Amino acid sequence: MTRNGPWALVFHGLFVAFILAPLVVVCLVAFTPEGYLSLPTRGVSLRWFRAILGSDFIPAFYNSMIVATAAASIALLVSVPAALATARYQFAGRDALTAFFLSPLMVPHIVLGVALLKFLSEIGLSGNYFGLVFAHVVIILPFTLRLALAALVGMDRAVEWAAWSLGASQTTVFRRITLPLIVPGLAGGWLIAFIQSFDELTMTVFVASPSTMTLPVRMFNHVTDNIDPLVAAVSAALIFLTVILMFILDRFCGLDRLLAGKGAR
Amino acid sequence: MAERSPTSHSLTPYGLSAPAFIVCAVFLAAPLIMVLALSFNTFTMATGIQPGFRLDNYIEVLTDDYFHLIFARTFGMALLIALIAALIGTPEAYILHRMAPAWRSAFLLVILGPLLVSVLVRTLGWAVLLGRNGIVNSALVALGLADRPVEFMYTMTGVIVALVHVLVPFHVLAVWASLRRLDPAVEAAGLSLGASQFTVLRRIVVPQIMPGILSGSLIVFTLAASAFATPSIIGGRRLKVVAVTAYDEFLNSQNWPLGAAIVTVLLVATVVIVLAYNRAVERRYAQVFQ
Amino acid sequence: MAFLELSGLIKRFGTVAAVDGLDLAVERGEFVSLLGPSGCGKTTTLHMIAGFVEPNAGRIAVDGRDMAAVPPNRRNIGIVFQSYALFPHMTVAENVGFGLEMRAVAEAERRARIADALDLVRLGELSQRFPRQLSGGQQQRVALARALVIRPDLLLLDEPLSNLDAKLREEMRVEIRLIQRQVGITTILVTHDQAEALVMSDRIAVMERGRIVQIGRPVDAYENPANAFVSTFLGRANLIRAEVVGRQGRRLRVSAGSVEFEAEGEAPDGPVTVSIRPERIGFVEIGGIEARVKVGLFMGEHWLYRLDSPLGELTLCQPNTGALPIADGQAVRVAWSADNARVLHG
Ligand SMILES: Nc1ncnc2c1ncn2[C@@H]1O[C@H](COP(=O)(O)OP(=O)(O)OP(=O)(O)O)[C@@H](O)[C@H]1O
Ligand SMILES: [Mg+2]
Numbered sequence: 001m002t003r004n005g006p007w008a009l010v011f012h013g014l015f016v017a018f019i020l021a022p023l024v025v026v027c028l029v030a031f032t033p034e035g036y037l038s039l040p041t042r043g044v045s046l047r048w049f050r051a052i053l054g055s056d057f058i059p060a061f062y063n064s065m066i067v068a069t070a071a072a073s074i075a076l077l078v079s080v081p082a083a084l085a086t087a088r089y090q091f092a093g094r095d096a097l098t099a100f101f102l103s104p105l106m107v108p109h110i111v112l113g114v115a116l117l118k119f120l121s122e123i124g125l126s127g128n129y130f131g132l133v134f135a136h137v138v139i140i141l142p143f144t145l146r147l148a149l150a151a152l153v154g155m156d157r158a159v160e161w162a163a164w165s166l167g168a169s170q171t172t173v174f175r176r177i178t179l180p181l182i183v184p185g186l187a188g189g190w191l192i193a194f195i196q197s198f199d200e201l202t203m204t205v206f207v208a209s210p211s212t213m214t215l216p217v218r219m220f221n222h223v224t225d226n227i228d229p230l231v232a233a234v235s236a237a238l239i240f241l242t243v244i245l246m247f248i249l250d251r252f253c254g255l256d257r258l259l260a261g262k263g264a265r
Numbered sequence: 266m267a268e269r270s271p272t273s274h275s276l277t278p279y280g281l282s283a284p285a286f287i288v289c290a291v292f293l294a295a296p297l298i299m300v301l302a303l304s305f306n307t308f309t310m311a312t313g314i315q316p317g318f319r320l321d322n323y324i325e326v327l328t329d330d331y332f333h334l335i336f337a338r339t340f341g342m343a344l345l346i347a348l349i350a351a352l353i354g355t356p357e358a359y360i361l362h363r364m365a366p367a368w369r370s371a372f373l374l375v376i377l378g379p380l381l382v383s384v385l386v387r388t389l390g391w392a393v394l395l396g397r398n399g400i401v402n403s404a405l406v407a408l409g410l411a412d413r414p415v416e417f418m419y420t421m422t423g424v425i426v427a428l429v430h431v432l433v434p435f436h437v438l439a440v441w442a443s444l445r446r447l448d449p450a451v452e453a454a455g456l457s458l459g460a461s462q463f464t465v466l467r468r469i470v471v472p473q474i475m476p477g478i479l480s481g482s483l484i485v486f487t488l489a490a491s492a493f494a495t496p497s498i499i500g501g502r503r504l505k506v507v508a509v510t511a512y513d514e515f516l517n518s519q520n521w522p523l524g525a526a527i528v529t530v531l532l533v534a535t536v537v538i539v540l541a542y543n544r545a546v547e548r549r550y551a552q553v554f555q
Numbered sequence: 556m557a558f559l560e561l562s563g564l565i566k567r568f569g570t571v572a573a574v575d576g577l578d579l580a581v582e583r584g585e586f587v588s589l590l591g592p593s594g595c596g597k598t599t600t601l602h603m604i605a606g607f608v609e610p611n612a613g614r615i616a617v618d619g620r621d622m623a624a625v626p627p628n629r630r631n632i633g634i635v636f637q638s639y640a641l642f643p644h645m646t647v648a649e650n651v652g653f654g655l656e657m658r659a660v661a662e663a664e665r666r667a668r669i670a671d672a673l674d675l676v677r678l679g680e681l682s683q684r685f686p687r688q689l690s691g692g693q694q695q696r697v698a699l700a701r702a703l704v705i706r707p708d709l710l711l712l713d714e715p716l717s718n719l720d721a722k723l724r725e726e727m728r729v730e731i732r733l734i735q736r737q738v739g740i741t742t743i744l745v746t747h748d749q750a751e752a753l754v755m756s757d758r759i760a761v762m763e764r765g766r767i768v769q770i771g772r773p774v775d776a777y778e779n780p781a782n783a784f785v786s787t788f789l790g791r792a793n794l795i796r797a798e799v800v801g802r803q804g805r806r807l808r809v810s811a812g813s814v815e816f817e818a819e820g821e822a823p824d825g826p827v828t829v830s831i832r833p834e835r836i837g838f839v840e841i842g843g844i845e846a847r848v849k850v851g852l853f854m855g856e857h858w859l860y861r862l863d864s865p866l867g868e869l870t871l872c873q874p875n876t877g878a879l880p881i882a883d884g885q886a887v888r889v890a891w892s893a894d895n896a897r898v899l900h901g
Contacts, residue, residue, distance in 0.1 A: 003363065008356075008363075011356060012357065019375065019434075020375065022391050022393070026390040029393055037398075038398075081285070082281060082282045085282045086282075089281075091279065097286065101285050106536070108487070108490075108535060110511055110531070111529075111532045112296070116296050118299050118303050119300075122299060134291070135292060138293050161607050161636070161640065162634065162640040163642070164627045165606070165633075166657055166705060167628045167631075167654055168628055168657050172657070201383070201384065201493070202493040219383075219389075224497070224498070227396075231389065232389065235385075235386040242383075243378070246378045246381055
């Protein structure tokens with residue numbers, strides 16, 4: 001193994017500092033006892049974390065949980081059969097279908113946002129969870145589909161065949177053999193989809209109504225008025241939750257492979 | 266599971282794909298078609314949205330200097346961000362590649378992990394850092410590098426710094442993926458044949474990871490060109506980019522047809538750039554991609 | 556009518572025919588090996604018999620019944636895959652019991668049959684382990700038990716020994732053969748290892764490019780190879796290009812270079828290929844042909860000599876009797892009996 005030289009390590013240190021700086025700062029600022037943004041130089045206070053509890057960030061957080069849970073689950077439910085079709089069958093239009101399912105990656109979220117705003121108001125679905133959830137399903141579908149595909153393709157086909165020739169019907173093979181073996185991959189896919197949906201702002205800004213407003217949208221609206229320690233405390237809490245999820249994800253399947261789909265064109 | 270033959274004519278695969286197809290058709294294709302149709306409508310304050318098929322909005326977007334400025338700013342900014350991300354992300358990926366495995370996985374987590382943190386939170390961090398009384402300014406003044414606080418908020422510099430931060434992990438990821446495919450023995454072979462470390466880097470490593478660098482840059486570029494949260498918080502209304510302009514047309518001016526035309530132009534421009542870039546890259550690097 | 560009949564089987568992948576007009580008849584209780592080089596279509600043939608792959612043309616019949624419309628789960632065929640394909644999330648006992656469960660065998664009987672099957676492959680005490688906790692040889696025996704426990708009409712083995720080390724492989728050859736005799740089950744073994752095919756089979760079917768080029772008892776296939784491909788694929792052979800110059804029944808007089816000798820077989824006048832097995836050539840004091848030892852290779856139980864001769868390079872095999880080997884470069888005389896020089900078709 002070749003080692004990095006001292007200059008490389010200096011560069012690396014600066015790079016990591018650059019990556020971590022804003023996150024660390026947000027966390028520090030959240031502990032300020034003052035009423036404005038400052039590093040907590042005069043003592044540490046949980047005042048702003050307590051302030052979250054009574055604020056309207058809480059209902060927004062619940063909205064986000066509902067939307068992300070529903071969207072990730074639905075995305076997984078529709079992508080598993082689609083992945084089965086792609087991985088296990090040859091059929092006319094297979095590649096075109098896969099490209100279609102992955103195409104949400106190609107469309108900027110701002111475009112999706114205005115398109116869905118128009119669409120949902122046109123069909124009378126704006127302002128409720130249904131439209132919002134399916135809007136999210138579309139943007140996270142590529143992630144669940146890719147991970148389901150990777151799990152299926154990574155599996156030895158002969159294992160399914162063995163069960164089949166031992167007398168299991170195709171549905172039994174799926175239930176007893178295929179599904180248990182791809183569950184870890186699917187769990188990783190669900191989690192990454194959940195996070196994607198939970199964090200989504202650009203599209204949701206257009207689609208969410210006051211009653212379904214998600215946490216990022218609530219924060220965005222707050223930040224455009226003023227940036228105060230309250231929103232920093234919310235951010236710090238989010239960072240904390242994300243770090244926990246990140247460790248779970250990394251255990252499941254390795255972060256670099258999971259994220260490989262993100263932003264890929 | 267398993268079909269009996271790779272050429273079976275059964276309808277099963279279509280049935281299995283149907284739910285995903287319906288979701289994408291209803292919530293992706295239909296809205297995009299609608300927004301396209303919308304962009305040909307007209308709008309006035311007095312009458313609201315008027316149906317019809319007119320090119321007014323496109324003529325406005327494509328001829329008005331105001332929109333020229335916004336599109337030029339957006340794509341220029343995206344280009345710069347992609348360049349900076351490539352310049353710092355590529356060496357970082359290579360440094361990661363050369364680390365001992367334990368360190369490497371720890372730092373991969375540190376560098377890729379922020380991708381899971383909401384863009385909003387990360388932007389907020391920069392707003393705190395770059396504010397008038399922010400830490401960067403305090404440091405600059407304390408170190409004597411500036412005698413007064415420098416204004417970063419609502420400047421191009423601020424937006425670029427924050428967006429590089431938001432997007433550089435994608436570049437690291439892309440280069441890292443191509444480095445992982447690199448056979449370590451090839452580097453060792455180069456060294457054993459008498460090449461210096463630098464020569465190995467230039468002649469052996471860089472050519473092989475070029476596809477990763479190029480695809481990483483493309484990802485960063487397209488995401489930067491359509492970025493919304495960061496430019497809108499750090500850049501504000503004074504430094505509008507395309508996404509923020511579309512947002513204002515839709516949610517503030519209520520001029521949906523114009524907003525629709527703006528995003529359509531953005532989408533088309535992005536797709537054209539992506540396709541042209543891929544084309545050029547594939548032609549140049551056909552051997553490497555095989 | 557044979558128990559298993561394959562006739563005119565064809566399977567194409569894209570434009571290449573993986574199996575190209577294959578005919579095979581296997582009797583009940585028989586052990587037949589499909590032997591051939593990599594990519595000749597052995598696995599594809601097996602998968603068509605099991606029903607995973609649908610042939611483009613041809614017929615598969617088991618016990619006189621056409622299998623075309625029968626899905627794999629109704630064929631009652633036991634198969635051991637090259638990769639074993641054990642269910643990684645089930646214990647050994649659950650793996651073996653899966654087929655019985657699918658057949659709705661009652662719990663008590665199921666347990667007894669699992670125990671019997673595991674005893675048969677001598678794995679009784681490992682029944683609660685998971686596949687990843689087993690060695691390659693043990694996994695392979697689980698796969699065998701899983702295939703046998705359902706009492707299949709037909710047992711298909713796809714290179715089941717290829718992942719084992721040499722010693723275990725030799726043991727398992729004998730073991731599988733004994734189990735197969737004991738259970739009396741019709742078996743098809745796919746292999747590209749000629750020794751395996753020779754040891755285990757009642758009959759060997761040698762495949763080349765999607766067809767069977769020769770089928771017969773191991774001894775017959777070895778002694779009377781149908782063509783040059785079979786003669787070099789089953790054992791070693793010296794192949795000599797020669798010209799037929801005279802004949803007396805099946806005894807032909809052929810000439811190669813400056814040498815004329817007698818060979819066995821049928822061929823029209825003109826160029827032929829003569830095959831002589833290395834172990835059928837011997838050193839002689841007088842007569843035979845002159846040659847020179849290029850190199851002698853020690854193989855343990857025998858010596859292998861490479862010779863320069865008027866017929867070109869010859870390989871000669873001598874049992875290792877403990878006597879001193881012949882030195883490199885030495886001039887020798889070698890000879891063989893006319894029965895051991897075979898004129899090949901094609
Ligand atoms: N699913 C498939 N798609 C395309 N080609 C295939 C497929 N399966 C097999 N082939 C091709 O068919 C030919 C025969 O393959 P098969 O697996 O039957 O060979 P084999 O005799 O079992 O070889 P080996 O000894 O290497 O296992 C090969 O050329 C292979 O490349
Ligand atoms: Mg094979």
